[in-house]
Amino acid sequence: MTEIMGRKVQHRSESKLKLLRRLFFLTFGAILMAVGLEIFLIPNKVIDGGITGISIMLSHITGWSLGVFLFILNLPFFFMGYKQIGKTFAFSTLYGIVVLSVATVFLHPVPSLTNDVLLATVFGGITIGVGVGIVIRTGGSLDGTEILAILVNQKIPFSVGETIMFLNLFILGAAGFVFGWDRAMYSLIAYFIAYKTIDVVIQGLDESKSVWIISENYQEIGDAILARLGRGVTYLNGEGAYTGDDKRVIFCVITRLEEAKLKSIIEDHDPSAFLAVAGINEVRGGRFKKKDIH
Template sequence: MKNQKLLEKIIRAIMIIIGAVITAYGLEAVLIPNAVIDGGVTGISIMGAHLFGIPLGVFLFVLNIPFVYLGYKQVGKTFAIMSIVGIAALSISTVLLHNVETILGPEDPLLVVLAGGLLLGVGIGIVLRNGGALDGSEVLAVLLSRKIPFSVGDIILFINAFIFIGASFIFGLESALYSALTYYIAKNVIDIIQVGLEKSKSVRVVSRKSEEIGDAIQSRLGRGVTYSQGRGGFSNESTEILDCVINRMEENKLVSIIKDIDPGAFVVISDVSEVRGGSFKKRDIH
């Protein structure tokens, strides 16, 4: 059992290193030569390296260390170790790839943004999916969200707004705008890498015809359902609640099924970041 856990950690560390190398290549071969930066600590490091002539890898490692310590205190030792592996790999890779051939020039700014965003998104997504981090701003945002009434996403957006404003003074307004677009593309690619293309959705249905709806979902969508008892707060009547998990491509069909059986049913559909266990895998219904 211990050997299996050790092997899993080694595989995760290797994947984190691969993700860090991909990120470094995106920075050194695409973005930095075209004066386009990333957000967070990485963006600050790129501006610092440009202003002071110090290697980017040095800034990346030094500036991220305090956030790794915060992550160790708040999240745990494994997260801190995996983050150190990722940050060290990113720092070393940026130094080794500093003189790599630039694959896109300033004459193709949109291709630069697209390619850079994709490479950053894939690299950072692989790292996050394996339990590490390459940028301390995310750790800071999580900690601040516990103290102030803003979400993690809002705080990261606020931090990056200041970083991109600073980039406009160093690299120019056009480069800052391209940097913001690159960050947006990378963020969406990260979500795809972490969650997958078939994003899951949780469905809760409150209806007097819950069993009939459940039978239709199982026969027409091939999804398992779970029933539980509830009581209406206003009517004080007992009712049956149906829960199931679908993918986003099945949402319209499910809504259609519910409307056909009970147009007055109360339906709540929400995004699910991860599904484990149970019998979520769709069975063949054809």
């Protein structure tokens, strides 16, 4: 009985620690996005995409606080996310948006760090990308456009990424009428930088890759990968459709930084070996270790 009670206490402590960690990263990511907006982009009349971009333009036109529009326009998507995607995601999103809205209010009086539009565009895009990436990895979102794209994707023949890009083209195009076409082009650059930075934050600099190798010297190549890369390999049985010959296929998972070394190993043992490399969004379990902030 004592042991069972001890396990329950430990489980509760781990749950509280996990919740505090989630709240910390959601808060940190939302504040980073607010910094990118209020310290870099908005003072230089450059916008971000999605609901955030619409909010910036409405704030400029009406003179109302940006935080008000961020909260009001994203609120309907919270309810959509709650019903369709899940309670944890929805409340993480709501918390992140509230922090973002409040942070933009407090940061609005702070002067911009630079009046150079290009510098503001680059560093604003990077800061926003890091912030949004952290929130997404923590299980939330800071823009209702992503939720809308996920829900609409079930009814239209376009991917989530294509839907978001299509919506943002209209939003960033509208910036040309509000702030001028040069600022619209800077906004497009900021959005692209933020988009790529989000990928880096979510996938990590050591992005994982799956590797498939077909070679007569599979044993030597597999042993070399184990010895020189320290990566586990799996041997699969295959059959050539054209020749009908039995083949041994090597499968392994590496990081992007190990790709060049892997190719060197294959070149040393069988220059004519078949090699296929593909990106992987997530790897769990086994001997493969990859850092995550969850």
